Amino acid sequence: MEEWLTAWKLPFGAWMKVVIDFIQDNFGTALDGITDVMKFIIEGTTWVFLLLPPLAMIALVAALVWWLHRKVSLTVGVTAALLLIANLGYWEALMETVSLVGYATLFSVVIGVPLGVAAGHRPWLYDTMRPVLDLMQTLPTFVYLIPTLVLFGLGVVPGIISTVIFAVPAPIRLTYLGITSVPKPLLEAGQAFGATKQQLLWKVELPSALPTIMTGINQCIMLSLSMVVIAAMVGAGGLGKPVVRALSSVNIPMGFEAGLSIVLLAIILDRVCKAPERKRGTP
Amino acid sequence: MSEGETAISIRNVDIVFAANPAPALKLLDEGRSREEILAATNAVLGAAGVSLEVKRGEICVLMGLSGSGKSTILRAINRLNEVSRGEILVADEGQMINVASCEAETLRRLRQRRVTMVFQQFALLPWRTVRENVGFGLELRGMTKPERDAVVDQKLAMVGLSKWADKFANELSGGMQQRVGLARAFATDADILLMDEPFSALDPLIRTKLQDELLSLQKELKKTIVFVSHDLDEALKLGNHIAIMEGGRVVQYGPPEDIILKPVNDYVREFVANVNPLNVLSAYNVMRDARDLEPAGEGWLWLDRRRTTRFRLGPDRKVVQAEAMGSAATWVATEDAGKPFPEGAHVAFWARQSTPLRHVMHAMQRDAGPVAVFDAEDHLVGAIGVRDVLGAVLRREQG
Numbered sequence: 001m002e003e004w005l006t007a008w009k010l011p012f013g014a015w016m017k018v019v020i021d022f023i024q025d026n027f028g029t030a031l032d033g034i035t036d037v038m039k040f041i042i043e044g045t046t047w048v049f050l051l052l053p054p055l056a057m058i059a060l061v062a063a064l065v066w067w068l069h070r071k072v073s074l075t076v077g078v079t080a081a082l083l084l085i086a087n088l089g090y091w092e093a094l095m096e097t098v099s100l101v102g103y104a105t106l107f108s109v110v111i112g113v114p115l116g117v118a119a120g121h122r123p124w125l126y127d128t129m130r131p132v133l134d135l136m137q138t139l140p141t142f143v144y145l146i147p148t149l150v151l152f153g154l155g156v157v158p159g160i161i162s163t164v165i166f167a168v169p170a171p172i173r174l175t176y177l178g179i180t181s182v183p184k185p186l187l188e189a190g191q192a193f194g195a196t197k198q199q200l201l202w203k204v205e206l207p208s209a210l211p212t213i214m215t216g217i218n219q220c221i222m223l224s225l226s227m228v229v230i231a232a233m234v235g236a237g238g239l240g241k242p243v244v245r246a247l248s249s250v251n252i253p254m255g256f257e258a259g260l261s262i263v264l265l266a267i268i269l270d271r272v273c274k275a276p277e278r279k280r281g282t283p
Numbered sequence: 284m285s286e287g288e289t290a291i292s293i294r295n296v297d298i299v300f301a302a303n304p305a306p307a308l309k310l311l312d313e314g315r316s317r318e319e320i321l322a323a324t325n326a327v328l329g330a331a332g333v334s335l336e337v338k339r340g341e342i343c344v345l346m347g348l349s350g351s352g353k354s355t356i357l358r359a360i361n362r363l364n365e366v367s368r369g370e371i372l373v374a375d376e377g378q379m380i381n382v383a384s385c386e387a388e389t390l391r392r393l394r395q396r397r398v399t400m401v402f403q404q405f406a407l408l409p410w411r412t413v414r415e416n417v418g419f420g421l422e423l424r425g426m427t428k429p430e431r432d433a434v435v436d437q438k439l440a441m442v443g444l445s446k447w448a449d450k451f452a453n454e455l456s457g458g459m460q461q462r463v464g465l466a467r468a469f470a471t472d473a474d475i476l477l478m479d480e481p482f483s484a485l486d487p488l489i490r491t492k493l494q495d496e497l498l499s500l501q502k503e504l505k506k507t508i509v510f511v512s513h514d515l516d517e518a519l520k521l522g523n524h525i526a527i528m529e530g531g532r533v534v535q536y537g538p539p540e541d542i543i544l545k546p547v548n549d550y551v552r553e554f555v556a557n558v559n560p561l562n563v564l565s566a567y568n569v570m571r572d573a574r575d576l577e578p579a580g581e582g583w584l585w586l587d588r589r590r591t592t593r594f595r596l597g598p599d600r601k602v603v604q605a606e607a608m609g610s611a612a613t614w615v616a617t618e619d620a621g622k623p624f625p626e627g628a629h630v631a632f633w634a635r636q637s638t639p640l641r642h643v644m645h646a647m648q649r650d651a652g653p654v655a656v657f658d659a660e661d662h663l664v665g666a667i668g669v670r671d672v673l674g675a676v677l678r679r680e681q682g
Contacts, residue, residue: 185406194394
């Protein structure tokens with residue numbers, strides 16, 4: 001390569017570091033506060049989950065699944081999968097992962113759905129957001145793991161923030177899709193009967209977009225789950241931790257068992273969180 | 284508010300679909316055509332120079348081919364389409380409100396209470412039950428559920444869907460869905476009803492049935508209805524007035540029989556060419572006025588040019604004596620034309636002004652004699668001969 005080309009290297013990396021340093025210097029205390037609060041909430045939730053003995057918890061979940069779906073096969077399957085994970089010795093890790101994924105999804109939905117609605121109403125906003133969303137989904141996770149680590153320290157918080165960055169585009173995109181594909185006659189019916197903008201949103205647009213938004217939330221859960229191993233690398237506990245440990249110690253049995261637990265959890269969450277089949281119209 | 288008052292007044296309305304309609308309006312004023320305006324400004328001319336008056340309690344049908352601007356005008360009445368220029372006045376508690384320029388708050392009130400709408404594709408909310416759909420307008424108004432349910436149940440009974448209240452809207456057939464659409468529109472008790480090709484998505488039998496139901500409901504409800512249709516038979520059946528539209532302009536506006544008998548230009552003539560005039564015309568439309576009948580002396584009047592039948596009128600213009608083919612005759616209503624008469628008896632038929640031409644023709648078929656026309660007080664007001672009927676059916680000016 002010609003030397004002149006590399007002689008004057010543009011300092012993009014250095015600039016980024018300046019930005020991160022600036023944030024840390026000026027908002028460090030605030031960030032520490034956020035970190036502590038989030039850590040308390042997430043770990044507190046895990047603690048609550050672990051109050052009940054595993055068998056009682058499994059019975060509770062089975063009852064919930066039965067109540068939601070009324071399907072024997074699903075209820076039996078979920079119970080068996082949870083018993084297997086407990087048997088493998090990952091019950092505590094499972095509970096940590098569930099609260100991590102749960103909060104990541106919650107944050108993603110709380111941020112993503114309103115943004116999706118706003119973008120659905122304003123084409124210019126979506127045009128602006130699209131490259132950012134593409135970036136969030138394609139940028140290798142490790143790249144933004146480093147600055148989050150610097151800003152939030154080791155532990156569950158940088159894990160959950162990285163997870164949200166990765167997962168939030170799904171609810172944004174699908175909410176946008178749902179809102180922009182509300183059939184025009186339905187919107188006009190709302191207007192013709194004198195709906196305010198708020199009424200139009202809550203009584204026409206959101207119900208019409210709900211199936212698409214639910215798909216977005218389901219996607220979001222799956223994406224969050226796919227981040228558990230990465231989150232474990234920065235110190236978030238859960239099922240990712242034994243995978244990381246197995247990787248560093250080339251421990252095949254441990255890696256397989258932990259991996260199996262993650263897959264089982266993924267299947268459980270996917271099946272249970274799918275909207276139960278209701279007698280309900282499709283738009 | 285009584286009948287005969289103006290409910291909707293559309294005045295010189297132009298509608299241009301463009302962010303900035305000014306250049307297109309300028310071209311319109313220069314007399315350019317729709318195509319020229321589209322080419323020059325990329326703006327679609329939806330309606331131009333439309334003026335219509337709709338009286339309270341009547342059905343006004345906007346009629347035309349697709350792209351003629353009929354829906355555009357209808358949807359401007361509740362401002363689903365913005366008016367580029369002109370006024371659309373809607374009667375609201377004694378005053379006329381210009382929908383085209385009123386405040387958002389006023390518009391919302393009009394939409395909630397004064398003007399309601401039925402859509403071509405029904406536009407029901409599929410995640411709601413029939414009952415929730417019908418109550419939609421009331422819910423937007425902020426009415427509580429118990430209050431709402433009372434109104435909804437009444438309207439559902441009106442359209443015959445009480446049994447279906449708890450079904451989801453999309454579990455119903457097309458005809459039933461549109462009944463839900465009607466009930467939803469009636470629920471707000473708005474007195475102006477906008478109907479955008481409400482029956483054209485339905486199959487012909489259901490369509491006819493719903494037209495009949497609408498007419499019988501209208502007898503009770505006396506709403507002011509603006510109805511868009513591309514089906515002339517539908518327009519003639521429903522409309523008290525019909526506006527024929529072409530290229531965004533109203534070509535002719537008048538009662539159905541005028542559209543059939545006196546088309547203003549070739550476009551309308553072609554439009555009505557295939558319509559069966561018997562569905563529209565009544566005795567009044569085809570009769571020769573009593574003043575034009577030939578006197579036969581001593582208070583007698585010839586009903587026909589061939590001098591086969593004559594009536595003698597008293598001083599009050601009521602018939603006192605009749606004669607057919609030179610012998611004394613009895614006068615019989617056209618409704619009784621199917622009944623048997625004694626052998627050798629001479630009869631002369633009479634009809635009311637509103638008697639359908641079809642019935643008049645049935646009576647004529649018996650003996651080809653003329654039919655007298657009486658008003659509601661039995662005064663003779665005119666007569667119909669075979670030539671008058673043929674002229675009307677063939678739509679030739681009588682001479």
